[in-house]
Each structure stands twice: as structure tokens, then as C-alpha cells.
Amino acid sequence: MNVSMEFLVASGIGWVTACGVFLMLRGRSFPVVLGLTLIGYAVNVFIFAMGRLWTGAQPIIGNGEVVADPLPQALVLTAIVIGFATTGFVIELALRSHHESGTDQVDGKEPGA
Amino acid sequence: MSMFSLISPHLPVLTVLLPAFTAMLLVLIGDSRERLVLARRIALASVTLGLLLALKLALDANGGELRVYRVGDWPAPFGIVLVVDRLSALMLVLTQAVALPVLLYASGGWDSHGRHFHALIQFQLMGLCGAFVTGDLFNLFVFFEVLLIASYVLLVHGQGKERFRVGVHYVAINLAASALFLIGVALIYAVTGTLNMADLAQRVPLVNGDEALVLKAAALILLVVFGVKAAMLPLYLWLPATYAAASAPVAALFALMTKVGVYSIVRVHGVIFGAEGGASALVAEPWLLPLALGTSALAVFGALAAQTLPRLVAYLTIASVGTILASLGLFSTAAWSAAMYYMAHSTLVIAALFLLVELVASQRGDADSRLEPGAPVAQPVLLGLMLLLAAASAAGLPPLPGFIGKLMVLQASSGHDAQVWIWIVVLSVGFLTLVGLARAGSLLFWSTRPELAGTGTAAGASSKLVFATIALLVGGVAMTVLADPLKRYTDAAAAQLTDHRAYALGVLGGEGVDTTRPYVFPRPAAGGPAGQGTEGEP
Numbered sequence: 001m002n003v004s005m006e007f008l009v010a011s012g013i014g015w016v017t018a019c020g021v022f023l024m025l026r027g028r029s030f031p032v033v034l035g036l037t038l039i040g041y042a043v044n045v046f047i048f049a050m051g052r053l054w055t056g057a058q059p060i061i062g063n064g065e066v067v068a069d070p071l072p073q074a075l076v077l078t079a080i081v082i083g084f085a086t087t088g089f090v091i092e093l094a095l096r097s098h099h100e101s102g103t104d105q106v107d108g109k110e111p112g113a
Numbered sequence: 114m115s116m117f118s119l120i121s122p123h124l125p126v127l128t129v130l131l132p133a134f135t136a137m138l139l140v141l142i143g144d145s146r147e148r149l150v151l152a153r154r155i156a157l158a159s160v161t162l163g164l165l166l167a168l169k170l171a172l173d174a175n176g177g178e179l180r181v182y183r184v185g186d187w188p189a190p191f192g193i194v195l196v197v198d199r200l201s202a203l204m205l206v207l208t209q210a211v212a213l214p215v216l217l218y219a220s221g222g223w224d225s226h227g228r229h230f231h232a233l234i235q236f237q238l239m240g241l242c243g244a245f246v247t248g249d250l251f252n253l254f255v256f257f258e259v260l261l262i263a264s265y266v267l268l269v270h271g272q273g274k275e276r277f278r279v280g281v282h283y284v285a286i287n288l289a290a291s292a293l294f295l296i297g298v299a300l301i302y303a304v305t306g307t308l309n310m311a312d313l314a315q316r317v318p319l320v321n322g323d324e325a326l327v328l329k330a331a332a333l334i335l336l337v338v339f340g341v342k343a344a345m346l347p348l349y350l351w352l353p354a355t356y357a358a359a360s361a362p363v364a365a366l367f368a369l370m371t372k373v374g375v376y377s378i379v380r381v382h383g384v385i386f387g388a389e390g391g392a393s394a395l396v397a398e399p400w401l402l403p404l405a406l407g408t409s410a411l412a413v414f415g416a417l418a419a420q421t422l423p424r425l426v427a428y429l430t431i432a433s434v435g436t437i438l439a440s441l442g443l444f445s446t447a448a449w450s451a452a453m454y455y456m457a458h459s460t461l462v463i464a465a466l467f468l469l470v471e472l473v474a475s476q477r478g479d480a481d482s483r484l485e486p487g488a489p490v491a492q493p494v495l496l497g498l499m500l501l502l503a504a505a506s507a508a509g510l511p512p513l514p515g516f517i518g519k520l521m522v523l524q525a526s527s528g529h530d531a532q533v534w535i536w537i538v539v540l541s542v543g544f545l546t547l548v549g550l551a552r553a554g555s556l557l558f559w560s561t562r563p564e565l566a567g568t569g570t571a572a573g574a575s576s577k578l579v580f581a582t583i584a585l586l587v588g589g590v591a592m593t594v595l596a597d598p599l600k601r602y603t604d605a606a607a608a609q610l611t612d613h614r615a616y617a618l619g620v621l622g623g624e625g626v627d628t629t630r631p632y633v634f635p636r637p638a639a640g641g642p643a644g645q646g647t648e649g650e651p
Contacts, residue, residue, distance in 0.1 A: 024285070024289065029281055032281075032285055036285065036288045036289065036292075039289065039292045040288075040292060043292045043295045043296055043299075046295075046296060046299055047295060047298075047299040050299040050300065050302055050303035051302075051303075052303075071302070072299070072302065075251055075298075075299070075302075078251070078255060079295055082255070082258045082291075085262070086258070086262065086284075086288055086291070089262065089265060089284070090281075090284045090285070090288065093265070093269070093277065093280055093281055093284055094281055096269075096277055097277040097278060097280065097281050100273075100274045100277045100278075101274055101277070101278060106281055106282065106285075107278070108274065108278040
């Protein structure tokens with residue numbers, strides 16, 4: 001069976017996104033943060049793949065004739081940095097919220113309480 | 114004036130750098146008790162300077178000048194460009210005009226309730242100004258993140274269980290929206306090979322067939338993202354609790370944040386995917402108008418049902434955004450002009466209302482901001498008149514600017530298929546806004562419990578707080594006096610938005626450069642031109 005690289009990457013991104021969405025819809029802030037992180041990973045790979053998937057193309061102009069698109073690489077770098085910072089912040093915020101309300105539940109009270 | 118002529122070409126980037134450097138300076142100074150006064154002065158001086166800068170840019174833009182700033186002098190579709198047209202300049206002025214009184218108000222005591230308040234406000238302003246001047250979609254994302262990160266921290270300023278609880282919700286929904294933003298931007302890049310707004314406006318019309326479908330999907334994903342920021346139906350549910358939990362000056366500043374979403378919708382769905390968008394033209398049109406009218410209608414019912422004052426104002430924020438978006442959804446220059454005028458006015462009035470309701474609540478003893486009979490306020494005449502003015506303007510009673518703005522919207526809708534619906538929604542939302550605010554006002558000032566007199570603050574609000582609130586109100590009301598020049602400005606701004614050729618010429622300096630993927634560089638035989646592989650790398 002001949003499976004293209006595009007199909008594999010697309011399915012991978014789709015699966016990770018699905019897991020991220022599932023986790024994000026949980027009721028506790030820890031899975032929510034994990035879900036956001038997974039979605040962030042999927043998005044980063046997605047941006048990277050939007051420059052098209054090349055094999056054997058040079059990352060920057062050199063002696064070869066075909067050059068991979070450099071812009072998505074720059075974009076994804078920015079997105080990774082921003083995603084990292086916001087993930088750090090949301091973890092800290094969730095911890096603080098936990099200390100304030102005494103529960104990890106996102107709406108601040110245990111179910112049924 | 115050689116000094117000024119030296120600075121003058123750099124004014125667009127200064128709008129971003131000024132708050133950025135002020136913020137860093139304020140972080141270094143810190144806000145220990147003895148240095149707080151210094152921090153306040155620096156912050157106020159910086160915002161005053163920012164306002165002057167924005168006014169200068171607006172005056173220049175009014176003369177028809179399209180300022181393009183290429184960061185590092187890289188050519189346009191490849192490097193970072195900042196563009197100041199009339200709309201951008203208007204948004205800059207509005208940002209600083211709200212920030213200055215809000216900062217003054219916060220200097221009345223709120224800034225000492227947590228750390229680094231002034232630095233965070235400056236970072237937020239940096240993000241706002243950056244989002245309004247940037248000329249490409251990816252930097253729009255970056256500046257969105259800058260203003261969001263600042264807003265995450267500002268929201269929990271003053272702390273407390275409730276602020277942390279809604280803080281987690283607010284951060285989670287915005288992170289999810291940011292992920293969608295990146296997906297939309299990446300899809301647009303995948304199809305067109307550019308993210309520069311001027312370049313996109315040239316290339317989107319050329320995309321056909323299957324690729325146009327991808328492009329449409331990307332545009333609608335971005336509509337969802339901007340809908341979250343602007344609080345459009347059904348994505349506004351995060352807003353009332355968040356704004357109601359934020360401290361008053363922060364909520365007043367947040368009134369600007371919904372406008373970033375509105376501004377982005379104008380730039381992306383109004384201009385890039387506008388009437389000239391070829392196969393992807395007007396992709397947002399079937400969605401924008403119905404959702405906007407629904408937003409307005411539902412929000413005003415939320416305002417009627419609100420149990421606390423900040424929640425009431427938060428719902429009025431959403432109702433006003435609904436009116437602005439409905440006007441944008443008409444996709445005509447007259448309607449866009451109306452939207453800009455109404456946006457400027459409603460932002461000022463909503464910000465003033467957030468400050469005003471805190472002034473009132475602080476004088477009501479235990480009743481605080483709850484809408485129930487409480488202790489009589491210490492300054493009923495002053496605060497009552499201020500609320501009356503704000504309410505009349507928010508509801509759109511003549512001769513206040515809210516009336517002029519809504520009249521412009523109604524006029525612009527004439528001949529549109531949905532004209533009847535627009536008239537019904539805009540007029541009844543205006544009426545119900547008045548009912549909601551009248552109910553609040555009569556509860557606050559007339560239906561008091563005199564036996565509780567003295568449990569509230571007897572002294573009345575400090576003159577600094579009152580002055581800051583009045584300044585915002587006067588700013589809003591002054592828009593009636595200046596209605597004629599302002600309308601001419603917004604008319605010209607809307608016309609400028611539709612002139613893609615002039616925009617492309619200004620930003621790209623020509624027809625634009627053709628890029629293709631993969632970037633093939635055929636080696637020239639001997640000294641010939643490098644072929645079509647114009648990648649822009651030096």
C-alpha cells in the first residue's frame with residue numbers, strides 16, 4: 001500500500017488535535033491545560049506543513065536548485081515561543097486558582113458540592 | 114525642527130516602541146510604595162505622549178497620507194511592514210484617549226492593589242497599538258498575543274477567588290482561539306504564499322477552484338477567532354463574567370479589546386475578502402449580519418436581567434459590539450463609516466460606564482454593586498447626572514453621539530434586504546438599553562434604604578476619580594460637537610479601505626513581487642537575470 005507523506009502527517013495532526021479537543025473539554029484544569037498544549041503542538045506541525053512537505057530541498061539558499069519555503073519555519077518558531085510562554089502562564093494560573101478555591105475543577109467547585 | 118524631521122518617518126513604529134520601552138522602564142523601577150508616584154507620572158507622561166503621537170498620525174492620515182514603515186527597510190511582502198491609514202490612526206487615537214483617563218483613574222488607588230499594574234497597562238497598549246498598525250496577518254497574531262498576555266495578568270489584578278476562577282476560563286478560551294488563529298493564518302499562507310495584507314488583497318481574487326474553498330474555510334476560521342475577541346454570538350459567553358470580575362479600570366480598558374476583534378474583521382473580511390475577492394468574495398457576508406443582530410438582541414436581554422452593575426455594563430458592551438458588527442455586515446462604505454463613528458463613541462461611553470458604576474458602588478455600603486436597594490449614595494446629584502448622560506448616550510437619544518451613530522447605521526441600511534430587521538433590532542436595543550439603565554438608575558438613586566445612610570462612604574469619591582470618569586464622558590459627548598469633521602474622516606477612512614490599488618501601491622511599491630513554490634533558482638548561464646525565483650533573500 002502506498003501511503004503518501006501528506007496523508008500520514010495530516011492524520012497525525014488530526015489525531016493529536018482530536019485528543020487535544022477531548023482533553024480540553026474535561027472538567028478539571030489539569031487536563032484542560034494538557035489539551036491546550038496538545039492543540040498547540042498540532043498547530044505548530046500544521047503551520048510547518050503549510051510550507052508543503054519537501055524532501056531533499058535546502059532550508060536556505062545554497063548551491064541546490066530547490067529551496068524549501070523558509071517562512072513557515074520562522075512563523076512556527078514564533079508560535080512555539082508564544083505557546084510555551086502562555087502554557088507556562090496558564091499552569092501557574094490554574095495552580096493559583098486551585099489554591100484559592102481548594103479544587104482543581106474549572107468552575108471552582110466540586111461536582112455536587 | 115531637524116530633530117522632528119529625524120523622528121517623523123519613524124512615527125508608526127514609535128506608537129509600538131513608546132509603550133514597550135515605558136513598560137520595561139516601569140518594570141525596572143518597580144512599584145514599591147515610595148516609587149509608585151514616580152511610576153504613575155512616567156506612565157501618564159508616556160500615554161500623553163502616545164495620544165499626541167496618535168493625533169499627529171491621524172492629522173496626517175486625514176490629509177490622505179498613507180504611512181508605510183518597513184522595519185529594517187526590508188522590501189514589503191518579505192519584511193515586517195507597519196501601515197497607518199485613516200482607520201489605523203483613528204483606532205490609535207481611540208486607544209490612547211481611553212487609556213489616559215483610565216490610567217488617571219487607576220492612579221487613584223487601584224494600581225496599588227497588585228504588582229506591576231502600570232507596566233502591564235503599557236504592555237497592553239503596546240499590543241493594542243501594534244495590532245492597529247501592523248500590515249500583515251502574522252504580526253496581527255503576535256500583537257494579539259502581546260495584548261492578551263498583558264490582559265491575562267491585568268484581569269487577576271487585585272486578586273480574589275472569583276478573578277482567578279474566571280481568569281482560567283478567559284485564558285483557556287483565548288488560547289483555543291489563538292490556536293484557531295494560527296490554523297487560519299497557515300491555511301491562507303498555504304494557498305496564497307503571503308501574509309502581507311496588501312499583497313493578500315491582490316492575490317486572493319486570483320485564487321480559484323478547490324484552493325478557493327480552502328481559502329474560504331480559512332477566512333471563516335478567522336471569523337470565529339475575531340468573533341471570540343469581539344464577543345459575537347455565540348462566542349460572547351465568556352465576556353460578562355470576565356469583565357464583571359475585573360477591577361474597574363481594567364474593565365474600562367478591556368472595552369478596547371473587543372474593538373480589536375472588530376478592527377480585524379474589517380481588515381480581513383471587509384478588505385481582503387471583500388467585494389473584490391474573486392471566488393472568495395464576501396465570504397463572511399451570510400454570517401456577519403444575522404449573528405451581529407442576534408448578538409445585540411440577546412445581549413440587551415442579558416443587560417435587563419443583570420443582577421450587578423458591572424455585569425449590566427458588560428452586556429451593554431456586547432450589545433454595542435453587535436450594532437457595530439451589524440453595520441460592518443452591510444458591506445458598504447457608508448455603513449463602515451457609521452460603524453467607525455459608533456465604535457469610537459460606544460468605546461468611550463462603555464469605558465466611562467465601567468468607571469462610573471464602581472464610583473456608585475463604592476458609596477452604597479453593603480449593597481455594593483448588586484442591583485438591590487441599598488444605602489443612599491453620598492453624591493446623588495453628581496453621579497446621577499453622570500449616569501443619566503452616559504445612559505442617554507448609550508441608548509442613542511438625540512442629540513448625543515450615540516443617536517448620530519445609530520442614525521448613520523440606519524441610513525446606511527436603506528435599500529438593504531435586511532433593512533427591516535436592522536431597524537427593528539437597532540431601535541429596540543436602544544429602547545431596552547434605556548429601560549435597563551433607567552431601572553438601574555432608579556434603584557441606585559431613588560429606591561434607597563435611608564435607614565442604612567451612613568454605612569456607605571460619606572466622603573464621596575475623590576476628585577481624581579470623578580475627573581477621570583467625566584473626562585471619558587466628555588470625550589464621548591464631544592463627538593456630537595465634532596460630528597461633522599469626524600463623519601468626513603470616517604467616510605474618507607471607509608473609502609480608503611476599498612481602494613486596494615492605492616494601498617498595494619503604497620505598501621508594495623508597485624504591482625508586488627511574484628513568488629512561487631518551490632523556490633527554484635535556475636542557475637543562469639552567464640551573468641543573466643536570476644529568473645523568476647525572486648525570493649527576496651539578499
